[in-house]
Amino acid sequence: MATRLPTCLFRHLPRQIRPAPSTPLRWSVPRAYSTEASPPPLLAKLKGDLKGAMKAKDSARLAVLRAVLAATLNASKTASPITTDAQLVALLRKHRRASEDAAAEFRNAGRQDLVDNEEGQIRVLEEYTSGFKQLGKQELRAVVEPVVTAVLAEGIEKPFGVIMKRILDKNGPLAGQSFDGAQLGGIVKDIIAAQ
Numbered sequence: 001m002a003t004r005l006p007t008c009l010f011r012h013l014p015r016q017i018r019p020a021p022s023t024p025l026r027w028s029v030p031r032a033y034s035t036e037a038s039p040p041p042l043l044a045k046l047k048g049d050l051k052g053a054m055k056a057k058d059s060a061r062l063a064v065l066r067a068v069l070a071a072t073l074n075a076s077k078t079a080s081p082i083t084t085d086a087q088l089v090a091l092l093r094k095h096r097r098a099s100e101d102a103a104a105e106f107r108n109a110g111r112q113d114l115v116d117n118e119e120g121q122i123r124v125l126e127e128y129t130s131g132f133k134q135l136g137k138q139e140l141r142a143v144v145e146p147v148v149t150a151v152l153a154e155g156i157e158k159p160f161g162v163i164m165k166r167i168l169d170k171n172g173p174l175a176g177q178s179f180d181g182a183q184l185g186g187i188v189k190d191i192i193a194a195q
Contacts, residue, residue, distance in 0.1 A: 039083075040082065040083065040084055040087075040088050041085060042085045042088045042089070042128070043069075043072060043082070043088055046065055046069060046088075046128070047069065049061070049065060050062070050066070050069065053065055060117065060120035060121050060123070060124055061124045063121060064095065064121050064124045064125055065124075067095060068088075068091060068092060068095060071091055071095075072088065072091070075091075085132070086177060089128075089129055089132045089134075089178050090178060090181075092125055092128050092129050093125075093129055093134075095121075095125055096122055096125040096126070096129065099118045099121045099122045099125065100118075102114075102118050103118035103119055103122070106118060132178050133178065134178045134179060134180065135174075135177055135178065135179040137183060137187065140179055140183060140187050141187050141191070143167070143173045144167060144184070144187050144188055144191060145191055147163055147166050147167055147173065148163055148188060148191045148192060148195070149195070151163045151166065152192070152195055159192060160189065160192065163188055163192075164184075164185070164188065167184070167188075
């Protein structure tokens with residue numbers, strides 16, 4: 001959306017650098033999200049719930065939703081935007097782990113008020129992640145083993161990075177799946193060590 005700026009804004013400038021009255025001065029508002037792909041359905045739900053949390057004055061839900069939506073907005077400006085529900089659930093789980101760590105720190109410091117605040121946020125995050133199934137250790141192992149065997153058969157010296165790249169490729173075997181990344185790395189290392 002472009003809008004013409006009034007020339008009266010430039011009266012204080014010397015005549016030599018003042019724009020000509022016939023020159024259209026335009027500015028545009030950048031878009032926050034890319035229009036190439038539709039946003040994940042969970043993201044639309046989070047945005048709707050944000051409005052409800054504002055009306056209800058639910059501070060824990062409001063803090064969680066604002067943090068998650070800010071993270072998705074920041075990700076949309078990078079090379080790897082959040083485009084699927086699985087990626088959004090991974091982000092929610094990351095926020096949950098951070099809240100659990102913070103609650104443990106506050107508990108050790110004797111700050112029960114802050115512990116209660118973090119536990120409220122954890123409950124909100126559990127509501128959004130509970131409906132999504134995360135792959136277990138055995139399921140991850142079944143997906144990873146053929147890829148590891150194929151890469152090791154190629155005789156690559158340092159196979160870990162190549163294996164992870166193939167597994168985590170946007171068209172790879174784990175595309176659209178929800179899983180624990182640390183657990184995945186451990187399984188890959190175990191299979192490499194065993195072979």
